[in-house]
Amino acid sequence: MGKLPTQTYQDIDLRTPAELSEHLRNKLKLKNLQAKEAFKKKHPHADKFLQEKGVELANIRTHSAKLLGTGALAAGLLLNNPSQPLTFPSPNQIVANIIGQGQLSSLITPQEQVLGALKQILPEKPQPLDRTTEKALENLFKNEIGIPAKATLEGEHLNTTYGLIGAEQHLYRYPGDTLAQHGSGAVLDEGIAPGLGAWGYFAYSKDKLTPDLEEDEKWYAVVQTLYLPNWNQRARYLIGWYKYRKVLIVNTVNGKAVVADVADAGPAAWTGKQFGGSPEVMNYLGGPRYKKGPVIVFFVDDPENKIPLGPVDYSTIKLPQVVGQAI
Amino acid sequence: MSAIFYDHLIILDELDSEIKSVSGSREEKEELWKIVDETIHHRVMDVILSRLPRESHEEFLEKFTQSPHDRALIKYLREKIKDDVEEIIHEEIQKLKKELLADIHKKK
Numbered sequence: 536m537g538k539l540p541t542q543t544y545q546d547i548d549l550r551t552p553a554e555l556s557e558h559l560r561n562k563l564k565l566k567n568l569q570a571k572e573a574f575k576k577k578h579p580h581a582d583k584f585l586q587e588k589g590v591e592l593a594n595i596r597t598h599s600a601k602l603l604g605t606g607a608l609a610a611g612l613l614l615n616n617p618s619q620p621l622t623f624p625s626p627n628q629i630v631a632n633i634i635g636q637g638q639l640s641s642l643i644t645p646q647e648q649v650l651g652a653l654k655q656i657l658p659e660k661p662q663p664l665d666r667t668t669e670k671a672l673e674n675l676f677k678n679e680i681g682i683p684a685k686a687t688l689e690g691e692h693l694n695t696t697y698g699l700i701g702a703e704q705h706l707y708r709y710p711g712d713t714l715a716q717h718g719s720g721a722v723l724d725e726g727i728a729p730g731l732g733a734w735g736y737f738a739y740s741k742d743k744l745t746p747d748l749e750e751d752e753k754w755y756a757v758v759q760t761l762y763l764p765n766w767n768q769r770a771r772y773l774i775g776w777y778k779y780r781k782v783l784i785v786n787t788v789n790g791k792a793v794v795a796d797v798a799d800a801g802p803a804a805w806t807g808k809q810f811g812g813s814p815e816v817m818n819y820l821g822g823p824r825y826k827k828g829p830v831i832v833f834f835v836d837d838p839e840n841k842i843p844l845g846p847v848d849y850s851t852i853k854l855p856q857v858v859g860q861a862i
Numbered sequence: 863m864s865a866i867f868y869d870h871l872i873i874l875d876e877l878d879s880e881i882k883s884v885s886g887s888r889e890e891k892e893e894l895w896k897i898v899d900e901t902i903h904h905r906v907m908d909v910i911l912s913r914l915p916r917e918s919h920e921e922f923l924e925k926f927t928q929s930p931h932d933r934a935l936i937k938y939l940r941e942k943i944k945d946d947v948e949e950i951i952h953e954e955i956q957k958l959k960k961e962l963l964a965d966i967h968k969k970k
Contacts, residue, residue, distance in 0.1 A: 577908060588923075729882065729884070735887075805872045
């Protein structure tokens with residue numbers, strides 16, 4: 536039997552956000568300790584084995600990221616070695632061919648060319664790419680999309696550049712900000728995140744919110760800085776480096792591209808996603824119902840800050856220069 | 863990206879929503895994500911080792927510590943356990959999810 540109207544007040548949680556957070560932490564921590572204890576008790580030999588190897592299950596993700604980083608580098612060196620026989624076109628050859636075709640075939644749009652190249656270059660499922668593939672993609676994006684984007688910029692590289700992006704909520708831009716002030720229509724459907732973005736408020740007050748900062752929130756991206764192999768050792772530097780760092784996001788299914796800036800950390804590895812996008816980013820990449828999909832994320836090489844945030848429209852056919860000249 | 867060979871079997875969006883709804887800062891959110899992540903690894907390895915014949919434990923752990931991301935570990939485990947290891951891991955994660963959500967929703 537349901538509760539009487541006079542009793543429903545009992546369902547209202549009157550705890551403060553800090554108390555709710557503490558409650559959640561305590562519950563998660565307790566379960567964590569139980570899991571660790573059970574593992575040690577049931578498999579002491581495995582616990583000992585891991586200790587001897589210097590590997591902690593708690594830090595297995597960081598350990599794996601380190602191994603993957605080293606492996607990708609080695610694979611890149613191997614694939615760049617000209618003594619290795621290649622029985623199929625390399626990603627660079629594929630991109631070179633496609634860029635070459637673009638000059639001849641004016642009926643194929645750059646977007647179609649990018650999609651064609653992505654289909655040939657990328658593995659079937661999102662996964663870390665080797666350096667050769669990443670270099671080929673850099674070439675493709677620069678020539679066809681017109682954005683100088685790099686997988687490794689100033690020595691920094693994400694754990695993966697090819698992964699799944701998920702829909703994020705709007706972020707509070709200043710104290711007192713509300714969802715209604717973030718636009719209208721479908722972009723409001725995701726709501727606003729209860730917590731702040733990775734760098735806190737975008738501005739101290741509404742009157743300090745410049746059009747640039749407004750764009751920063753509108754076109755923000757989320758990347759998994761927390762799983763970078765050396766995040767703990769270099770956190771101070773990396774926080775500064777990643778703050779509002781521009782990234783090029785390319786939807787590998789439809790070729791749509793957007794320049795976004797990093798404004799939050801995540802998603803958690805156990806969500807099955809590797810990146811996140813603001814409602815505007817997601818709406819542009821895949822429409823109002825787009826919640827998750829494969830993308831490439833590269834850093835934009837824009838030292839003079841000339842490339843604007845937002846959609847990159849490269850769908851129109853680039854006609855050879857001679858076409859416009861008078862006969 | 864799959865950093866751990868069983869990552870594709872773990873999707874706990876509901877738990878993520880709970881964390882996001884109470885976390886005030888990046889540090890707080892990341893701390894809670896990490897606690898959940900650690901719990902997952904211990905529970906999954908526990909269930910794997912409980913099903914894997916004892917004589918294969920060292921071999922598996924050696925492979926796992928060398929390439930934690932390698933999906934071939936699923937194939938290895940399937941052969942050794944002679945059962946659908948992906949289903950076993952998936953079930954364990956679902957069990958963990960239920961336990962965690964039930965704990966969280968208890969007021970005390």
